[in-house]
Amino acid sequence: MSKPVKKTNQSTVKSHGQMTNLIHHAYEAPEGFDAVQPAIHKASTVIFPDVASMHTRNWRLGNHYSYGLHGTPTTFTLQERIATLEGGLHCLLAPSGLAAIGLINLTLLNQGDEVLIPHNVYGPNLEMLTHILGRFGVTLCVYDPLQPNLLHTLIKPNTRLLWLEAAGSVTMEFPDLSAFIKVARAHQLVTVLDNTWGAGVAFNAFELPDGQSVDLTMHALTKYPSGGADVLMGSIVTRDEALYKRLKATQQWMGVNVAANDAELVLRSLPTLTVRYTAQDQSARTLATWLASRPEVAQVLHPAFPDSQGHDAWLVTANNRAAGLFSIILKPEYTAEQANAFCERLSLFKLGYSWGGPMSLVVPYHLSALRGMKNGEVPKHLVNGALVRFSIGLEDVADLQADLEQALGVLV
Ligand SMILES: Cc1ncc(COP(=O)(O)O)c(C=O)c1O
Numbered sequence: 001m002s003k004p005v006k007k008t009n010q011s012t013v014k015s016h017g018q019m020t021n022l023i024h025h026a027y028e029a030p031e032g033f034d035a036v037q038p039a040i041h042k043a044s045t046v047i048f049p050d051v052a053s054m055h056t057r058n059w060r061l062g063n064h065y066s067y068g069l070h071g072t073p074t075t076f077t078l079q080e081r082i083a084t085l086e087g088g089l090h091c092l093l094a095p096s097g098l099a100a101i102g103l104i105n106l107t108l109l110n111q112g113d114e115v116l117i118p119h120n121v122y123g124p125n126l127e128m129l130t131h132i133l134g135r136f137g138v139t140l141c142v143y144d145p146l147q148p149n150l151l152h153t154l155i156k157p158n159t160r161l162l163w164l165e166a167a168g169s170v171t172m173e174f175p176d177l178s179a180f181i182k183v184a185r186a187h188q189l190v191t192v193l194d195n196t197w198g199a200g201v202a203f204n205a206f207e208l209p210d211g212q213s214v215d216l217t218m219h220a221l222t223k224y225p226s227g228g229a230d231v232l233m234g235s236i237v238t239r240d241e242a243l244y245k246r247l248k249a250t251q252q253w254m255g256v257n258v259a260a261n262d263a264e265l266v267l268r269s270l271p272t273l274t275v276r277y278t279a280q281d282q283s284a285r286t287l288a289t290w291l292a293s294r295p296e297v298a299q300v301l302h303p304a305f306p307d308s309q310g311h312d313a314w315l316v317t318a319n320n321r322a323a324g325l326f327s328i329i330l331k332p333e334y335t336a337e338q339a340n341a342f343c344e345r346l347s348l349f350k351l352g353y354s355w356g357g358p359m360s361l362v363v364p365y366h367l368s369a370l371r372g373m374k375n376g377e378v379p380k381h382l383v384n385g386a387l388v389r390f391s392i393g394l395e396d397v398a399d400l401q402a403d404l405e406q407a408l409g410v411l412v
Pocket of ligand 1 (some may be wrong): 044096097098099120169194196220221222230233234354355
């Protein structure tokens with residue numbers, strides 16, 4: 001076994017004051033240390049060996065270390081792994097999923113452009129487009145994610161970007177991604193999929209049925225890749241180098257990246273991503289099946305259920321995989337207050353946003369107040385009742401079912 005070399009230069013250490021010695025210590029950790037998890041490299045400042053490298057190293061050149069904001073070995077490692085996970089070639093990180101959405105919108109939309117978003121889009125994306133991009137003259141057009149055949153009627157000369165989400169937020173409709181991408185391609189639109197639900201596990205968005213591929217994926221690493229309900233992070237993945245460079249420029253000019261400690265938490269969780277995703281999927285389907293048989297429940301919204309909207313598209317796209325996420329709509333005789341009381345009566349399920357973590361969560365929603373639903377209009381395929389969204393964690397499924405059963409007792 002080779003002995004680690006301790007590079008301590010006692011004379012250097014002794015010749016300075018105590019504080020200087022603590023900062024300019026000569027000891028360096030030995031090379032040749034190998035472990036299961038990669039090392040954490042923390043930096044704002046990166047040290048250059050000479051002025052020439054200070055002047056030539058630049059974030060535009062790729063994996064060159066120049067400043068913590070431009071990337072560290074830890075963030076580059078995570079980028080590589082997320083790109084691999086999602087089937088892409090390039091990855092950028094952002095401090096939250098929503099920040100990654102912002103980088104995409106700011107990079108690809110100019111004054112006078114229009115963006116297409118589905119009515120079941122992640123709500124804050126719609127709000128960002130309305131309240132921030134809208135101030136700079138960007139307009140948005142809300143489309144029906146179940147009608148790819150109508151998309152071409154909404155495309156104008158100034159339409160630039162098509163947002164996709166599979167399955168859509170809260171109401172869980174699964175779009176025919178390939179059909180949408182074909183129309184977008186014919187009109188030279190950039191396509192971007194919010195891939196948080198599929199997490200890179202359910203399907204490869206760059207190799208979809210019919211040989212279709214999205215241009216970009218955005219992923220809230222906050223959910224399954226983190227898995228701990230304790231990190232906020234987002235990513236953007238692409239196979240297109242030119243798009244990557246444009247997005248990277250926005251990222252750097254906006255001063256957006258992630259710190260090594262957060263990146264390390266996601267790196268630590270990645271090896272268990274698939275087993276967690278699969279277990280949460282199985283538990284969610286068990287509970288959704290049981291809830292579907294309950295007299296209080298009018299509808300279960302889960303793409304693996306044959307009567308869910310977009311089930312056929314899910315079948316050909318998602319390799320029989322689904323996130324541990326679904327919603328129910330209670331029979332119309334139950335009021336919103338009763339739905340709230342049901343959620344509050346739950347004990348293992350906690351009231352909380354987000355998903356993909358170890359603890360099961362529940363959120364009551366008012367269908368008519370949901371993001372893309374214009375003038376409180378509820379789409380025809382949904383029963384107009386109180387909606388409850390569940391994120392299934394890693395608890396014993398029998399305990400979760402017992403919790404649901406006791407809480408349904410408030411609906412009398
Ligand atoms: C579908 C979807 N996309 C994006 C996000 C945003 O992720 P973050 O919470 O990391 O900003 C969320 C968060 O709930 C989400 O559900």
